Amino acid sequence: MPGSKISQRVRALQLAHDCAALGARIRTIHHLTGLRPRELLYLLFNAHAMPPCGRAPNSREWYHNANLLQRIEASVVIANFQRMRHLGFPAPEALVGAYRHYQSMYRPPPRISFDRAFDLAAHTEGLWIAKAPSFRLAACARCGSEFLDALGGADTTARPCPFCQLLDRHARDPRLTASFAEPPPASEDLIAHLMPVQDLLTDANGETPSTSPSLPAAET
Ligand SMILES: [Zn+2]
Numbered sequence: 001m002p003g004s005k006i007s008q009r010v011r012a013l014q015l016a017h018d019c020a021a022l023g024a025r026i027r028t029i030h031h032l033t034g035l036r037p038r039e040l041l042y043l044l045f046n047a048h049a050m051p052p053c054g055r056a057p058n059s060r061e062w063y064h065n066a067n068l069l070q071r072i073e074a075s076v077v078i079a080n081f082q083r084m085r086h087l088g089f090p091a092p093e094a095l096v097g098a099y100r101h102y103q104s105m106y107r108p109p110p111r112i113s114f115d116r117a118f119d120l121a122a123h124t125e126g127l128w129i130a131k132a133p134s135f136r137l138a139a140c141a142r143c144g145s146e147f148l149d150a151l152g153g154a155d156t157t158a159r160p161c162p163f164c165q166l167l168d169r170h171a172r173d174p175r176l177t178a179s180f181a182e183p184p185p186a187s188e189d190l191i192a193h194l195m196p197v198q199d200l201l202t203d204a205n206g207e208t209p210s211t212s213p214s215l216p217a218a219e220t
Pocket residue numbers: 140141142143144145161162163164165
């Protein structure tokens with residue numbers, strides 16, 4: 001019964017549940033689901049689990065003061081969001097999926113909250129709380145990355161690609177080095193596991209064992 005009232009209601013409730021689990025405030029869930037704030041408060045929160053409160057994010061103001069890592073992670077969230085939109089997902093589901101993917105990529109706590117992601121997505125696509133876009137995804141001519149960029153206007157100024165800035169500063173700034181550590185070296189367990197295969201491949205007879213699991217045949 002896709003499109004029926006009950007399926008629309010189930011979709012809205014599932015979405016509300018997902019958003020609350022990602023830390024969304026009631027205002028954000030209301031805009032994404034259309035459910036009334038009073039109902040959301042009743043359904044999702046209680047004395048032990050209170051909704052986030054305080055001032056809602058204002059990303060146009062935030063963008064001017066955001067540091068390099070915040071701009072990089074904001075770019076990742078919005079690039080994920082737009083990819084899911086291009087795949088045909090409705091905007092609320094695209095935002096939830098993009099945010100989950102972002103969370104899986106970085107160590108907690110996230111620099112971009114779900115409410116911030118909502119505000120950025122709204123102002124990139126001109127949705128929900130935004131009448132028109134004030135951000136866009138720009139493609140960097142130097143590194144090819146997509147990054148969040150402010151559209152020209154009275155209160156916005158274009159800024160350089162944060163990924164290129166990261167590469168330039170990575171080796172010089174210990175805070176960045178700590179956040180983007182080098183991949184760990186192969187563990188001793190892994191080396192011990194691979195060693196017998198390697199030994200067999202370089203066997204004195206020069207024959208490649210037929211039981212070699214997945215490694216390509218050694219050239220002799
Ligand atoms: Zn770049």
